[in-house]
Amino acid sequence: MIHRLDPRSKLVMSIMFATVSIMFLSIIPLLIILASLIPIIIAAKSFRRWLRSMRGLSVLIVFILIINTLISTTENPFSHSLALALRLICIMTSFSVFFLTVHPDELSQAMIQMGIRFEFAFAMSMAMRYVPTLGYEAYAIMDAQRARGVELDKGNLLKRIRNIVPIIVPLIIVSIRRALSIAESMESRGFGATDDRTYLEELVFRKQDWALTILSIGILLIMIYAHLFLAMPQWMLWDLPF
Amino acid sequence: MGLIRFDNFSFKYYGTEKLALNKVSLTIDRGEYVVITGPSGCGKTTLCRAINALIPQFHRGYIGGHVYVNGMDTREHGVSDFASLVGMVFQNPENQLVTLNVEKELAFGPENLGVEPVEIRRRIEEIIDLLDLKSLREKHPHEMSGGEQQRVAMAAALSLKPEILVADEPTSNLDPQSAEKILEIIAYLNKEKGMTVVLVEHRLDLVAKDATRVILMDKGQIVVDGPPREVLVKDICHEIGVGVPKAVEVYRELIERGIRLPGVPLTGQELATLVQEVAE
Ligand SMILES: Nc1ncnc2c1ncn2[C@@H]1O[C@H](COP(=O)(O)OP(=O)(O)O)[C@@H](O)[C@H]1O
Ligand SMILES: [Mg+2]
Numbered sequence: 001m002i003h004r005l006d007p008r009s010k011l012v013m014s015i016m017f018a019t020v021s022i023m024f025l026s027i028i029p030l031l032i033i034l035a036s037l038i039p040i041i042i043a044a045k046s047f048r049r050w051l052r053s054m055r056g057l058s059v060l061i062v063f064i065l066i067i068n069t070l071i072s073t074t075e076n077p078f079s080h081s082l083a084l085a086l087r088l089i090c091i092m093t094s095f096s097v098f099f100l101t102v103h104p105d106e107l108s109q110a111m112i113q114m115g116i117r118f119e120f121a122f123a124m125s126m127a128m129r130y131v132p133t134l135g136y137e138a139y140a141i142m143d144a145q146r147a148r149g150v151e152l153d154k155g156n157l158l159k160r161i162r163n164i165v166p167i168i169v170p171l172i173i174v175s176i177r178r179a180l181s182i183a184e185s186m187e188s189r190g191f192g193a194t195d196d197r198t199y200l201e202e203l204v205f206r207k208q209d210w211a212l213t214i215l216s217i218g219i220l221l222i223m224i225y226a227h228l229f230l231a232m233p234q235w236m237l238w239d240l241p242f
Numbered sequence: 243m244g245l246i247r248f249d250n251f252s253f254k255y256y257g258t259e260k261l262a263l264n265k266v267s268l269t270i271d272r273g274e275y276v277v278i279t280g281p282s283g284c285g286k287t288t289l290c291r292a293i294n295a296l297i298p299q300f301h302r303g304y305i306g307g308h309v310y311v312n313g314m315d316t317r318e319h320g321v322s323d324f325a326s327l328v329g330m331v332f333q334n335p336e337n338q339l340v341t342l343n344v345e346k347e348l349a350f351g352p353e354n355l356g357v358e359p360v361e362i363r364r365r366i367e368e369i370i371d372l373l374d375l376k377s378l379r380e381k382h383p384h385e386m387s388g389g390e391q392q393r394v395a396m397a398a399a400l401s402l403k404p405e406i407l408v409a410d411e412p413t414s415n416l417d418p419q420s421a422e423k424i425l426e427i428i429a430y431l432n433k434e435k436g437m438t439v440v441l442v443e444h445r446l447d448l449v450a451k452d453a454t455r456v457i458l459m460d461k462g463q464i465v466v467d468g469p470p471r472e473v474l475v476k477d478i479c480h481e482i483g484v485g486v487p488k489a490v491e492v493y494r495e496l497i498e499r500g501i502r503l504p505g506v507p508l509t510g511q512e513l514a515t516l517v518q519e520v521a522e
Contacts, residue, residue, distance in 0.1 A: 105342055126340055132384055133336060178337055184291075185338040185395075187300055188330040189402065190354035193322035198356050200349040200363065 002044040007102045007110040009209035009216075016216040017094035021087055023227045027079065028236045030086040037093045046100040050093065057092060061085045079240035104128045109203050118197055126182075134175065141170050244269035245312060245406065245438055246293055252306035253288060253297055262288040264462035265307070272405075275432040275439045277449050277470075279484055280459035286442045289459070290410045293440065294328040295321045312405070325355060329399030331409040335391035339383040344375055344394055351402040362401075369397045373427060389420020396427065406438045407431060413443065425449055447487035450474060450508045458484060471506040489513040 002010075021033055041050045068081035102110075108121040145166050146152060152163050248268040254261045263285045270276055278286050291297040295316035298305045309316045312327055332338055341347045345366055352362045370376060373393055383391060392412055399407065409428060413421035429452040431437040443449050450456065456473040458466040460482050466473050473479070474490045489507040496503060503520060507513035 103342075105346060125342065129340060129342055129383070181332065181334060181337040182340060184296055184300060185330070185332060186340060186350075187296065187321045188294055188325065188328075189351035189398065190322045190325035193320075193325065193354050194356045196356040198353050198359055198362070200345070200353060200359050200366075202359075 002040065002097075003101050005101075005212060006203050006205050006209040007098070007106050008114070008203070008205065009212045010098050010102060011110075012213045013216045014094045014098040016220045017097070018091045019220060020223050021090035021094060023223060025080075025083050025087060026232070026237050026239065027083050027086060028238055029232075030083060030090055033090050034086065034093065037090065037097065040097055041093070041100070044097065044101045046096070049100055050096050053092070053096060054089065057089070061088065064088065076239050076242055078242050082240065106203065109199065109201065112199070113203055119192065130178075133178075134171070137174055138167060138171055141167050141174070145170075243313070244310075245272050246270040246440070247310045248289075248292070248307070249310065250307035251292060251309050252304070253292065254304040255288075255301060256303040258303075261304075261462050263292065266462075266464055268457070268464060268467070270438065270440065272438055273432070273436050274455055275429070275453045276441070276455045276457060277446070277453040278440065278442045278457045278459060279444060279446060280465075281482060284459045285462040286459055287410050288462075290330070290408050290440065290442060292316065293406070293408050294324040294330055295319060296330075322355070325351065325404075326402045327404055328406045328408055329396075329402055329404035331392070331396050331399050331407070331412045333411045333414055335388055335395045335415070336383070338395035338398065339391055342382055343380060344370070344378050344397075347394055347398045348401040351398060355402070365401050365403070369400055373397045373400075387420065389416050389423060392416060392420070392424055393427070396424065400431075404437075406440065408440045410442045411444070412441075413445065421445065422448060425452075428452075444485050446470075446474065446485055447489075447509075450487050450490075451512075458482065470508060474508075475506055 017033065017037060021030065024030055024033070038047075041047050064085050065078075065081045068084055069077045072080050074080045104125050108125040111121040111124070112118055142152060150163070150166050152167070153160075155163070246269070248266045251263060251266045252261050253263045266285075266289065278289065280286055288297060291301060292309050293311060293316075295309075295311075297303075298317060299321050305317070311324060314323065314327075316324070339347055341350055348366045348369060349362050352365060357365075370379065373396065375394065375397060378386060378390055378394060381390075383394075386394070392415075396407075396409070396412070407428065412428075413424050416424065425443075425448050428439055428441060429449075432439045432452065441449065441453075446456070450470040453470050455468065456466075456470045457464055458473060458479065465482070466476060466478060474484075474486050475494060479486050487508055489509055489512060492513055493503055493506055501520075503513075503516045505512075505516055507516050
């Protein structure tokens, strides 16, 4: 269901969540935001991948907690750091909803339909396509250099940095050659032939996309209003006493 | 007039010393299946590039003479003018798959030329059927074997509905079984769909039986050009080091021993039939 929404409406929703997260720096409201994001992630069947990306973030979070607790001048430094960390999690999660449910192809199609030139959008999706290829190639070159007796994992830091050269140089050469050959293939298939390029699957903004967009903008406006003109109830400002 | 016509065509890549093609004259008619072979560096790839105007439009260099394809001079038209006339399949399948799935790949060419989505959809279904790509439909290029990738690359070239298929060593990175499958498809396209084929291939034992013509190149020139049964028995094949089919080798060996079979066999089967005839 969420995967089938238009990327553009999902982008509006993500921006809404991220903006609202930035407006608050208290534990309770941020927990509420997170609590409303998680069901969306679960509904999109992306909970496990989200957990994995959060695990990747955990080092940074611990770092923020420790450093901020030590240097913060606020009354309750740990509570303040916890709120900061929560805010980071909320912002990351907001955009996770977008990136975990939008296929790279949809993303470039969305960019094109938002007026970005096809060539640029296509370059981006091609980067995604060839990053793993480049990775394999780097490993192959490393193996080849090892076989020729280059000691890649020995020596001090300076030596190791110098060791990158016999990998990078062949990698660049191979990549240029590959780029030429890719260009030949694309050229042969009429790349850039006409400005009236068609698209097999155009994205359509459906009723549910409008609903999501209007809902998101509505929530955002209410939150901005509340943030500027209303005082937060006391229970929302609750924090840890240290 | 000829569908493809090389008229005294020469080419030297920018920054190199020797001619990659040296005064090549060649006419290929509709429906022919031409196999080009010859030692590495003799100019086969250059010849292929000249057919869809990659030379001289994409690769710059010194040009002499002309190439006409369907009456269009490659000097005067861009590569995209030839896109729906000449389908190109290159050596490395990885570098021909530029999108993230099969449907997108097949759509890429027609989209570039502004073909209506409904028509693109129709072509995709037709070609997926024709090349048996159903199981690959949703796959990312990295999840495919080399042979599967090359089949998709060929499908992507065919989705432009070209009259001519130019395939430059499409099987050289593949295992024998995948190679055979690719070559079967090419033979099918030529026989059943009347497609004109120009194929660069070293494994003549696999293609000689389907080809209508074999061209042997050396040092940027065409050395021999004719029907497979005439070309492959010539001594020059051995001198240049062409991989002549085993059956032809046996035929030649028998002549040396004083036995002349009534015809030139290209496959083991043909050889067996001829030997049987002689024995009876
Ligand atoms: N892109 C290029 N730039 C410069 N020289 C090239 C290029 N491609 C091929 N050549 C040169 O042109 C000659 C013919 O090459 P090619 O057509 O690739 O031969 P083949 O495909 O038969 O191996 C060779 O000497 C080769 O070095
Ligand atoms: Mg070649």
